[in-house]
Amino acid sequence: MPRACGLELTPTTLRAVVVDGSPKGWRVTAYAEKEIPPPAEGVDPKEAYAKEVAAFIVEAKLPRGVLIPSLAAAHATIREVSLPFGSDEQLRKTVKFELESHSHAIDVEQVVVDFVRVDQKEKQTYLLAFAAEKKDVKARIDQMTLARIDPPSIDFDATAALNAILNSGGLNGTDAFVALYATRAGCFHYFVSGGLKLLRVLPLGSAEDGFEGKASAEVGRTLLRVSSGQDLPEVLVCGDADDLPGLAARIARETGVKARAIELMPEGLEFEGAEKARRAGGAALGLALKGIGLDRVGIDLRREEFTYERKTDQLKRAVAMLLLMVNIFLGLWAYKAWADRGFVQGRTKDLMAVERKMWKDLFPEEKEPAKPLEAFRSRKAEWQESQGGGGHPVPVSALNYWAMLFNKIQVQNKFFISTLTVSAAPGQAQIKLGGTADPAPEVERIWTAIRTEKAFANAKAPATTLDKGMWRWDMDIPLVTEESPK
Known part of the structure; x- marks a missing residue:
C-alpha cells in the first residue's frame, strides 16, 4: 500500500x-x-x-x-486579498504583488506565495494568501x-x-465550524464554511496560566467576526491541551455556542x-x-x-537535454560534411581540368576521353606491357629470345644454368647467363653454338672459374635487333 x-x-x-x-x-x-x-x-x-x-x-x-x-x-x-481575476494562472501571476501592498514588510522577490480561494463575487476573487x-x-x-x-x-x-x-471522523458531516487547534507553543484558530475562510496563528500556548479563559475569549472574537447575523457555527477544539472537554465546555458556556472536543x-x-x-x-x-x-x-x-520534480521528470529532462545536444552535434556534423563535400567537389573539378589539359598537351591529335585519368592509366599499362613491365611474369618481347637461346644450347656434358636475365629497352637488349659446367670446354662449345644465331652474334666470351670441382661461368649476350645501332 x-x-x-x-x-x-x-x-x-x-x-x-x-x-x-x-x-x-x-x-x-x-x-x-x-x-x-x-x-x-x-x-x-x-x-x-x-x-x-x-x-x-x-x-x-x-x-x-x-x-x-x-x-x-x-x-x-497571512493576508486576505482580492483580485479582479478568476483563473489560477492570472491569480498566481499577481497575488504576490497584491500581497506586498497589504504587507510592506515583505519583499516579493524573497518570498514563496500560495493561496486558497475564499469567495467569488462577480469579477472579484477573494483569497487567503500565505507567504513564506x-x-x-x-x-x-x-x-x-x-x-x-x-x-x-x-x-x-x-x-x-x-x-x-x-x-x-469528528466533523459529523458539518461543513461550517470554528476550530481551535492547541499546542504547547501556540494555537491555530480557523473558520471553515465550505472551505477555509479565516486562519489566525495565536501566540497562546496550552501550558500557559489562564489558557482556557484566553482561548475562549479568542473564539468569541472570531464568532463575532464571522457571524454576519447568521446562525453561529459550531466550535471544535482539538490538539495538545490538558483538558479539551473542559475547554469546550467553557467556550460553550461563555459564548453560548455549541462546542465539543474531537479526536484527530x-x-x-x-x-x-x-x-x-x-x-x-x-x-x-x-x-x-x-x-x-x-x-x-x-x-x-x-x-x-x-x-x-519527480525522478521520472528529472530523467525525462536529462534525456531531453541529451537529445538536444545530440541533435546539435548531428546538425554541426551535417553542416561540416556539406561544407567538406563542396570543397571536395571543387577540388575534383580543378583536378579534372588539369587532367584534360595534360591530355591535350600529350595527345593533341586525339579526342579527349570522358575520364582522362583512367585513360592515362590505360596508356601507362600498355607501355609497361610492351616493355616487359606489365602483368605477365615474363615480357612478351623476351619469349622469342628465350626460344632461340635454348634452341642453340645442345648439352653433351654437365652444363647447368642457375641465372638467366633478359632486359629489353628501345634500341638495346641483352641476355645474361650464369651457371656451372664440367669440363670447361663444354662452356666454350655451347658459346660457339649460341653465336651462330644472328641475334646472338655479339655474345662475349664466357668467363670461367674453378669452384669445388665445377667450372663456374658467366656469359653476356648483347642482342642484335632491328633497332640496334649499326
Whole structure:
C-alpha cells in the first residue's frame, strides 16, 4: 500500500506520523517524536538542528519515499486579498504583488506565495494568501537533503493541522465550524464554511496560566467576526491541551455556542507512543495524509525555483537535454560534411581540368576521353606491357629470345644454368647467363653454338672459374635487333 510520512518540525520538538493507505482508506502505523537539545557552545545552531533532523529520521526509521515536512505558520505572512481575476494562472501571476501592498514588510522577490480561494463575487476573487521566506523554504529542503530525502511538498503546520481536522471522523458531516487547534507553543484558530475562510496563528500556548479563559475569549472574537447575523457555527477544539472537554465546555458556556472536543487520530491505535500521537500528532497527521493524496486545503510551498520534480521528470529532462545536444552535434556534423563535400567537389573539378589539359598537351591529335585519368592509366599499362613491365611474369618481347637461346644450347656434358636475365629497352637488349659446367670446354662449345644465331652474334666470351670441382661461368649476350645501332 502507498506509504507516507508527515514530519512536523518546531524549534524544540520533532514529530512524525506514518500513514499507510489511499484517499479511500488509510490507517496510522507509527508515531515518533524527539526533543531537540540546545546546541553545544561554539556550534552553529542551524547546522546542529539539521543534524538532529537527519539523525531523527534514521533513528525513527521513517520512510523516505514520500515525506512531507512542515514550516512554522507563526513565521508566515497571512493576508486576505482580492483580485479582479478568476483563473489560477492570472491569480498566481499577481497575488504576490497584491500581497506586498497589504504587507510592506515583505519583499516579493524573497518570498514563496500560495493561496486558497475564499469567495467569488462577480469579477472579484477573494483569497487567503500565505507567504513564506525563500530562505526558510530552502533551509527546510537542505535539511531534508542532508537526510537523503527530496520532499514532494512542504506545508505550514497550521494548514496541515486543518487538513487533519477536515479528514477526521469528528466533523459529523458539518461543513461550517470554528476550530481551535492547541499546542504547547501556540494555537491555530480557523473558520471553515465550505472551505477555509479565516486562519489566525495565536501566540497562546496550552501550558500557559489562564489558557482556557484566553482561548475562549479568542473564539468569541472570531464568532463575532464571522457571524454576519447568521446562525453561529459550531466550535471544535482539538490538539495538545490538558483538558479539551473542559475547554469546550467553557467556550460553550461563555459564548453560548455549541462546542465539543474531537479526536484527530482514528480509534484503535496500538503502536508505541499512541497516546502522544493523539495529543500532539495532529499537524504531522495532516502532512502524512497530504502525502497519500488527501489534501483538502491545498497549500504547497514548493513553488518557483523550489518546484518539486519527480525522478521520472528529472530523467525525462536529462534525456531531453541529451537529445538536444545530440541533435546539435548531428546538425554541426551535417553542416561540416556539406561544407567538406563542396570543397571536395571543387577540388575534383580543378583536378579534372588539369587532367584534360595534360591530355591535350600529350595527345593533341586525339579526342579527349570522358575520364582522362583512367585513360592515362590505360596508356601507362600498355607501355609497361610492351616493355616487359606489365602483368605477365615474363615480357612478351623476351619469349622469342628465350626460344632461340635454348634452341642453340645442345648439352653433351654437365652444363647447368642457375641465372638467366633478359632486359629489353628501345634500341638495346641483352641476355645474361650464369651457371656451372664440367669440363670447361663444354662452356666454350655451347658459346660457339649460341653465336651462330644472328641475334646472338655479339655474345662475349664466357668467363670461367674453378669452384669445388665445377667450372663456374658467366656469359653476356648483347642482342642484335632491328633497332640496334649499326
